[in-house]
Amino acid sequence: MFKHTFAAFAILLGFVHNSTHAAPATIGSCYDTVKLGDITPPALSRDLYVLVDQTMALDAKLQEESYQKIIQFLMPGDSVQVIGFSANAAGYYTEIILRGVIDARLPEDIRYAISKKILRQVDTCQKNQDSQVRTYTGKALLHAFSNATTDLPKTEILSNLSSVSKNIISQSDTPEKYMLIISDMMENSDLLSLYGGGKLENLNPVRELEKLETKVTFEDMDQTQVYVVGGGFLNDGKYRSSVALKSLEDFWSLYFERSNADLRQFGTPSLLGQIGQ
Incomplete structure (x- = not known):
């Protein structure tokens, strides 16, 4: 298991970023760097x-x-993208902060067909790749959290989910897809507002969804x-209240x-289980 805590990353990486946007980090496949000939x-x-x-x-504990939930999930054969989103206000847009992969490992029977020199290159690259993905996931999260603000008038979760579905998820052929959303899930936009005293307690989830169907196209x-x-x-x-939280979840x-x-x-607010379980 990766031994560094998230808090340690702020010191370990010296990641203090005052600008709104960081240059996207990309950690690609070792198979693009170390060629395997005719082996797929x-x-x-x-x-x-x-x-x-x-x-x-979000507080430091969350x-x-x-x-930790992300790090415990990641293993060979995974890709990860860290995406920051806010209210589509000036200077605050949906931003892909990290794209990374941890290569699926070569099966033993395939390894026997590859020269030792190539195998050493692949193994060294993948060891570094695994470390880099975990490290840069920490950096990407720190960037996203450090640029958070409560001063924006809107929270447009629905439009950002639609954008991610249309432009990112739909482009992937990977068989299993998982999403971790770090948010209070309190939509406050022209499509739907969940704010206001007692609003959640009186929320009718079915009716609100029916209203949305007249305003948006639901992306697959x-x-x-x-x-x-x-x-x-x-x-x-x-x-x-528990009534409000149940209405929000529903x-x-x-x-x-x-x-x-x-x-x-x-999670309200903590996620008690693990991603994928």
Whole structure:
């Protein structure tokens, strides 16, 4: 297991980023660097999309939890993308911060057919690749969290989910798809607003979904399994009732079902289980 904690990354990497945008980091396949001749390398088996809501200030404990959930999930055969989103206001847009892969390993029978020199190159590259993906995942999360602000008037989760589905998920042929959303899931846009005193307690998830169907096209999420950290989170110490949290979860469960996805766990705010379990 990767031994560094998320908090240690801020010191270890010296990652202090004051600008809104960081240059996207890309960690590609070792099979693109070390050629295997006529041998076809094994394909990736899982995608993980990490969406970070930058219209909320998440506390350090939940930031650490988010990082650990990702690191515990990742293994050979995975790709990961870290995507920051906010309110489509000036200077705050959907941003891919990291694209990385951890190559699926060569089967033993294939390894016997490859020269020792090539195998050493592949093994060294993949060892470094694994470390880099984990390191840069930490950097990407730190960038997203450090650029969060509560000053934006809107939180456009629905439009950003639609954009990610249309432009990223639909382009992937990987058989298994997972999404971790780090957000309070409190949509506040022209499409839907969940804010206001007592609004969640009186929310009718079915009716709200029917209203959405008259305003938007639901993009196909290709059976993505969805996990949430931060559902209903309040950083001012105030209390959100269990009725409100259940209404919030029910709405998003219906939304993802309508989008050909499955809301597997909805952390309110902590995610008690592991991604993929």
